[in-house]
Amino acid sequence: MRTLPVQPVLAALALLGLLGFGWLAVAPNRLVSGTALSSFAALHFWVAAVALLLVAAVPISPRRPALACAALLAALGVALWASGAAAPPLLEGMPPAARVMAGPGFWLFLLTLLLMLTEAARPAAALRRTMPLVLLAMLAALWFGGALDALSLAVEYRARAPQLQDALLRHMLLSAAALALALVLFVPLGWWGFRASRAEAVLGTTLGLVQVVPALALFGALMPLLGALLRAVPGLREAGLETIGATPALIATALYAGLPLWRGIVVGLGAAPRDLVEAAEGMGMTSRRIDWELRVPLGLPIFLASLRVATVQCIGLMTLGGLVGAGGLGAIVFEGMAQFATDLILLGALPVILLALFVDGVLRLVEGRLARWRQ
Amino acid sequence: MAAMIRFAGISVNFGDGAGLRDIDLDVPEGALCVLVGTSGAGKSTLMRLVNRLVVPSAGTVTLAGKDIATRDPVELRRGIGYAIQSVGLFPHRTVAENIAIIPALLGWEKRRITERTDALMTMLQLDPALAGRYPHALSGGQAQRVGLARALAADPAVLLMDEPFGAVDPIVRRALRRELAAIHRETGKTILLVTHDAEEALELATLLVVMREGRILAQGSPLELTAMAADPFVRELLGGAGLPLRRLDLLHVRDAVRPGEPEAMAPEIDADASQLDALRLMLEHGATSLVVTEAGSAVGALRFADLDGRGRT
Secondary structure (H helix, E strand, O other): OOOOOHHHHHHHHHHHHHHHOOOEEEEOOOOOOOEEEOHHHHHOOHHHHHHHHHHHHHHHOOOOHHHHHHHHHHHHHHHHHHHHHHHHHHHOOOOOOOEEEEOHHHHHHHHHHHHHHHHHHOOOHHHHHHHHHHHHHHHHHHHHOOOOOOEHHHHHHHHHHHHHHHHHHHHHHHHHHHHHHHHHHHHHHHHHHHHOHHHHHHHHHHHHHHHHOOHHHHHHHHHHHHHHHHHHOHHHHHOOOOOOOHHHHHHHHHHHHHHHHHHHHHHHHOOOOHHHHHHHHHOOOOHHHHHHHHHHHHHHHHHHHHHHHHHHHHHHHHHHHHHHOOOOHHHHHHHHHHHOOHHHHHHHHHHHHHHHHHHHHHHHHHHHHHOOOOO | OOEEEEEEEEEEEOOOOOEEEEEEEEEEOOOEEEEEEOOOOOHHHHHHHHOOOOOOOEEEEEEOOEEHHHOOHHHHHHOEEEEEOOOOOOOOOOHHHHHOHHHHHOOOOHHHHHHHHHHHHHHOOOOHHHHHOOHHHOOHHHHHHHHHHHHHOOOOOEEEEEOOOOOOOHHHHHHHHHHHHHHHHHHOOEEEEEEOOHHHHHHHOOEEEEEEOOEEEEEEOHHHHHOOOOOHHHHHHHOHHHHHHHHHHHOEHHHHOEOOOOOOOOOEEEOOOEHHHHHHHHHHHOOOEEEEEEOOEEEEEEEHHHHHHOOOO
């Protein structure tokens, strides 16, 4: 079977972003979209270097993955650096509130290039580990070296840095708390579901229904529900529960994370082959020992995969916590939406994406390390 | 000898017509009792009664004189070796850890476990380098050996083996069979083995039990069951048209030798050889009699007419 020519298609999209759409935009303030600027106008001859590196990476990608990654990283680095360098001259003679923003072409180019990098690194296991680190190091060097300082996102960041750092920390804490709540609730339920098939059917259906409810609706619906509950049982309010703020965000996020966690426990515990369990029984293992020495270790890869899915889900969903007053990065996103300030939305959204990707990568690494006994 | 395992009036009802009916069987101490039959005959069910993986609807199973229904199943099972066809090795434990499962359950000291594991690996001709490997790295034959070592680990008086050599090729299978026979001779353990392979059953059994549709059809020594008078189903199962040859394989030249001079130029055969080997030699040389030797000197003659004891009545 012929595989889809992924790299040429992605490269074409990246070129479209580079050449076909507005690369940068110059605006008198942060709330208007400004006048678009093509990459030729913004980057001058550097466009040729970026396009050349990009196109060159395609044919060498299958056979020389490391070289292809290097070319793509270079294309990305040059494009980012040249964009950063293009901004100060554009701002000369403009009012202090003026900004140089990244345009649609820039974002399309960035996204497709990252996909190309992932695809190029795929054939080599060592590359899959080192490429993200090199990419991070390059981005950090550009950011902390000040090469991107003049772009609007960096300006927005400088204006909001303490607030953003607080929001990031709070977002991580809220996500961790929601995950912990989901673990406390659904791991025992998963165990129960594994033991009792009727419980499994009922719980599976219920948690499946929760997934069907749109997240936004669930977050919203929890507020009046909690209000009614707190009126009926005032003691809960003294225990720290509230109708707005962290309480509804934690409950809603934990409910969503429930299905993957619960399903992972049920499936993981059932992963031990039947004849193996029978052999263990025949050797005189108690059912408690069979659980801990056979079912749990054999289910571990599945538990971890479901934990990873649930964690990433918590990080992403917690963004909606901004709507119910829980704070976190979602609050910044929604503030940006209220102001129609694209940079502020991105300032909230990008860390959510990066955080989710980072946690996903780390947990995948742990999963790969764990099962030494498999092929 | 006293019965090590006694099944008395056993019925097992699974509710679907399968199961066991009216089973009475005594397995003497030190016997290698082979349960043979077509699939679905109830062999495994009968075996699994002994470690209470199956509970009888009627009747009692006694082990060393004690009704097993009165014993704690966990403690009972730890005292019985158990090896199964799919090997049942724990994939997340090393070879040494797999062998040590029951000793560890019994709370043996670490040093004693290591010594026992090493000894068993030597006994079953497993390369010591395999001790730290995981089961996925083993060949089929090695895995079966580890399974056998694990069953023997706590030195149980009784060993249950369900198609223990089911998943290996014929050559390895034969080698493992010989090793099992040797272990049985050396240790004198009572072994209950389930197989559907008649050749294996005839070679290994000291007590052969033929089962069909949940009942015992015949039991006795392989020689008794291969005799002409046995039930037609039993004959079919144990070899059909090839049965006389399999029977000859069980008989020794020594038992058919008669004193006196053989024909001139007759080929020689050792008294310990099987009568099947004698027949092969006769066919090869077109001879109707052989010189039987013991330690190199002639002790008598074996005639074609004496094969399978037909000469004496």
